[in-house]
Amino acid sequence: MARAFARSLLCERPDGRGEACGACAACGWFDQGNHPDYRQVQPEALEPGDEEPRRGEGAAPSRQIRIDQVRDLQPFLRVGTHRGGLRIALIRPAEAMNASTANALLKSLEEPPERTLLLLVSSDPQRLLPTVRSRCQGVTVFPRVPRRR
Ligand SMILES: [Zn+2]
Incomplete structure (x- = not known):
């Protein structure tokens, strides 16, 4: 969604x-x-369409969002948008950021660059740092549950 x-x-x-x-x-x-104005940040173990991490063969890919993934986002957030519209970074699942990774994102959440939207997706927002939660606008989405017959 x-x-x-x-x-x-x-x-x-x-x-x-x-x-x-x-x-x-x-x-x-x-x-x-x-899309030059869109970035998706997620654990290596997660492919873009995956909801759950894949079971890897060999060395297990990271299930966490690494701090350098958030650092790598910074140049993208600083340059002008390619299409003159919005710039969007989707971070999912946001609870896959540990405390130092979340802290690396905090400055961008506090003072987001102009025309920039940071979308943090979480199925468990209580696991996010309070400092992250307080800088986000929460939108709760309920899945449509099929009725039992
Ligand atoms: Zn279109």
């Missing part, structure tokens, strides 16, 4: 109901995973 939200915000011809058009250049880049 957060990806769909980001895609609709980056779309160059949104339909006015909050949906991306799926046909413009921005939608094309987004769908190919190379």
Whole structure:
């Protein structure tokens, strides 16, 4: 859902109901995973579409978001946007940041650059640092649970 939200915000011809058009250049880049104004930060063990970490063979990929992943985000947050629109970074799951990683993001959360949206997705926001939570605007999303027959 957060990806769909980001895609609709980056779309160059949104339909006015909050949906991306799926046909413009921005939608094309987004769908190919190379929109210049979009970054997704997640544990190595998580592929872009995965909800749960994959079981790796050999050396286990990290299940945490590493501090250098957040540091690597900083140049992206500082340069001007390529398309003159929003710049969006999606961090998921946000509770995969340990305390030092979360602290590395804190400055950006406190004073986000202009036209920048930081989306933190968490299924367990209580596990986020209070300093992170207090700098975010919370939106609760409930899954639609099928009715029992
Ligand atoms: Zn579009």
